[in-house]
Amino acid sequence: MAEKNESLETKDFAGMVAMSIVFLVLVAVCFWREFSTEWGGYQREFPQLLGHYGKAEDARDFRPGIQQIWIPKIGVTDRCISCHLGYEWSSVLPATIAEPLKPHPMNDWLAKHEFARFGCTPCHGGDGAATTIAGAHQGGTGWDDPMLSRALAAQNGLTMKEMIQMRCNFCHRHDVATPGMEEINLAKQLFKKKKCLVCHIVEGRGGATGPELTYEGDRNPELLNFAHVKGAHTFFNWNVEHLTLASVVSPDTQMPDFNLQPQESRALTLLLLSWRRLTYPPEYIPDPQVAAAAMQPSPTPTATATPTATPVAH
Amino acid sequence: MGDQIKALWRKTSWAWSPASERESSEAIVKNFWLHWFPAKVARASMDWNYSFWLGTASASLLLILTITGVMLMFFYVPSTERAYGSIKDLEYAVSFGRLLRNQHRWAAEGMVAVVYIHMARVFFTGAYRGTRAINWVVGVVLFLATLFLSFTGYLLPWDQLAFWAITVGTSIAKQAPLVGPTIQFLLLGGNEIGQQTLLRFYVLHVFFLPVLVWVLFAYHMWRVRKDGGLAVIERVRNERVMAPKATPKTKSYSLFGLTPGTSVQVMSSTGLEESDQVFSSPNMSRRIALVFLVVFNLTLLAAIIFNAPLEGLANPSVTPNPAKAPWYFVWLQELVASTTVRMGDFTVSGALLGGILLPGFLLAVLTMWPWLDRSPRSAEGRWLAPERKRQNATFAVATLAIIILIMVGVYLRGPYWRLYWPGQPRPETPRLY
DSSP states (O other), X not given: OHHHHHHHHHHHHHHHHHHHHHHHHHHHHHHHHHHOOHHHHHHHHHHHHHHHTTOHHHXXXXXXXOOOEEEGGGTEEEOGGGTOTTTTOTTTSOTTSOTTTOOOOOOGGGGTSOHHHHOSHHHHOSOTTOOSHHHHHTOSTTOOOOOOOHHHHHHTTOOXXXXXXXXXXXXXXXXXXXXXXXXXXXXXXXHHXXXXXXXXXXXXXXXXXXXXXXXXXXXXXXXXXXXXOOSOOBHHHHHHHHHHOHHHHSTTOOOOOOOOOHHHHHHHHHHHHHOOOOOOOGGGXXXXXXXXXXXXXTTOHXXXXXXXXXXXXX | OHHHHHHHHHHHHOSOOOSSHHHHHHHHHTSTTTTTSOSEEEGGGGOHHHHTTHHHHHHHHHHXXXXXXXXXXXXXXXXXXXXHHHHHHHHHTSTTHHHHHHHHXXXXXXXXXXXXXXXXXXXXXXXXXXXXXXXHHHHHHHHHHHHHHHHHHHHTTOBHHHHHHHHHXXXXXXXXXXXXXXXXXXXXXXXXXXXXXXXXXXXXXXXXXXXXXXXXXXXXXXXXXHTTSOTHHHHHHHXXXXXXXXXXXXXXXXXXXXXXXXXXXXXXXXXXXXGGEEEHHHHHHHHHHHHHHHHHHHHHHHHHHSOOOOOSBOOTTOOOSSOOOOHHHHHHHHHHHHTOEEETTEEEOOIIIIIIIHHHHHHHHHXXXXXXXXXXXXXXXXXXXXXXXXXXXXXXXHHHHHHHHHHIIIIIBOGGGOBOOTTSOOOOOOBOO
């Protein structure tokens, strides 16, 4: 009996030892993974960079860790700045620094769209909560709102600046025209010129021949017919081709062929895709009059004399 | 040298060592943690090849799930607005948050599988006869509770996968005769999935079902002891009765005609000999610790290698194509789809047959099986006893059929629930840009 018992004890004891070693190894792996983050490397690099450009004090004050811009009222938790650390240092760091430490270019619209009020993703898209390169830029499986990168814009025949205008129009939807949003401005002109409202309802106005377009950007792309689409099977491209030659993409449609230029159909697509169910608070929505006034050609004295053109401080 | 170290270890870590078997037994019975076990257990029930320790593995998974689950509760917010964001925070901003969620996820899916395999083991060893029949029924309820625990947890991330899997699952429940729509209404807390559904599933998931499972688990364990331990003991006892031990020949008993043999057989109340038993501590307690460690390591390894799925935020207006139920219910979905008959524009839904009647029948038969089993008691506690050949084959075929249906549903079903062979290109679902 003692002999058998002994073997039971020895075997199980050996198993315990082996499994304990495996456990310790696994725990070590967990810790190693937890502390070898993608952002960790950039955060070690960044203070050195600041020091190099004469900001030794700021470099000393730099505290490593996940950084985020948190704006609850527009649902923004943007951890992009955990890697893109130079974003607000354009006055110190040169624009030649490689991503992700490169400062955000000091565009003229940036003065009105402060980082603290807007964060990153409202303009750029992507998954602001993510702290990995792939997760933030592409999102995970089924993440349908990727970051509007240069590559993605190029795939759709646009520049990044043009593509982002779609997101500008989330708030600037009711502007007649907005400075800096050439594509959307062109689309809004075309929308009037081609008399889209004769057949389509947008925000309660228009004819009921075609489908309502108020929330066109939220349509499920799977419900569209891609059988006659020549290019990429994307919601964007379906709209581009449909606007160019509706009779080809949707043979049963009553929509006339407008024979738009590629640039025009892309601009209109950007406009359509910008029409989404979004709930930005009223203080984020610009006064349409102000934007229109800013678009008036400045040399004409009559434009500046009209009372509506008086800039309203927001 | 080894003996010296052992002696030193005993000297430094133990103030007392039992002087007799009786003292050893009392040391177990009088200890709060160890009194759950009997003082001694049958050596046969310690065998790896009999039980594969699947029940202990299930209990280990339950413990892991409870601990990781309580930790997740510190971060998770059961609101349709915050739930998805809190999972993102766990994945990206909470220390070890992703690991925690991964381990919870894989332990949960593992528990569904291990509990089922445990049940299969009990079936194949015919270990549900006599008084053990009650524990079989308790086990079936525990299995259902495990499934429902996993199912309620599936919704909580509030992503597309969760939202549509629960849509599929609760739509099947709706097809039950008479009570179907009421069951669906009760589960959803309304007519469609929303905040009420999330809250109901959350309360079920973190309170009612875990409490139910822990209470039933305690009862399950108590019954194992009261039923006399694992059924393998019956086999040992049968062997002992059939093979009387050799005793020194004495004349007097047979002379007086007291007993047919040459000696009196003295049997213990359990029918087991001293040599058939070992002290439960340290033998069983150490074994349980070992099984727990193995299970913990496996779930941790899975958590390190594989990420728990998380798709885009739940969107009621965009249905993923195809929308699939969780894998352990996908065989039901597959049954529903394949029993749905289309004649022109007229469709006969298979949800009643495939989703309710057939699984309901299977469940009823499974629950009643101890009373349907007519095999001889000698088959008890033996793996794949020839006396139970047909029963075992039936169970194996049913299990295999379910596994095949799950495989087809998970791997071969593509857009519009069409079949696609591995490697066969599937139609690309359109992207946004």
